[in-house]
Amino acid sequence: MRRAILIFAWMVWLAGPAARHANAQAPASAGGAQTVDGVAARIEDDILTESEVRELGAFQQLVDGRAKARDERIRELADQWILRGEAETAKYPQPSSDDVSRAYAQLAAQFTSPEEFQRRCTAAGLTETAVRRMLGQQLYLSRFIDYRFRPAAQVDQKQIETYYTAEFAPQLKSRGQPVPPLETVEDTIREVLIQREISGRATQWLDETRERLKIDVMSPGDRP
Secondary structure (H helix, E strand, C coil): CHHHHCCCCCCCCCCCHHHHHHHHEEECCCCCCEEECCEEEEECCEEEEHHHHHHHHHHHHHHHCCCCCHHHHHHHHHHHHHHHHHHHHCCCCCCCHHHHHHHHHHHHCCCCCHHHHHHHHHHHCCCHHHHHHHHHHHHHHHHHHHHHHHHHCCCCHHHHHHHHHHHHHHHHHHCCCCCCCHHHHHHHHHHHHHHHHHHHHHHHHHHHHHHHCCEEECCCCCCC
16 A cells, blocks of 8 residues: 555645745736735634645645545644644654655555656646655654654553454455464564554654644635
8 A cells, every 4th residue: 555655644744834834925017916825724723725725635636546525634634733833842863755755655665657746746736846845844744653652552461462363464364375373473463563552652742732722724715
């Protein structure tokens, strides 16, 4: 699956607050005409713009073959707003350019050819620069989630054995594949279960944090 190039399915938070407010009302030409970007949602004293929602949808179209509904994209962007604030407060480091290049190459490799990948990017209205920027932000936030919640994610031997018996082995058998001994896949199963625990803790934390914030979602026709 194309989404499997990253540990988590968290979508990208596109820019910092200053950049978003600058884009909300930016000059469209040297002649003085302005293009006003609609406000999709207000979070505390910040905003999410319609262009951010559209670009997230374009990225989802590229990666998953379809964009989620507008309300779902706004919720994902709100979650990224929360995560980004936590990551910046913790001074968590951004990924290197090499890391981003590897993620870009992995994404491109999911398509039948480089030409098909470029065709899909163009069809979605995404430049290479935009795709790299969004992948970089995905890496940043997915790594922060791992950093933030992994220490509390504990998996014991019983959980590993239960997963092996109830999920791992039956899935292989259903596909007619041999089932390896538990000891040869124990480390892999442990990491799968740790990732589940991290995801569950992150989801619970985001749900609780979101409840404490003032988030107002605008209708598509609303303007700032």
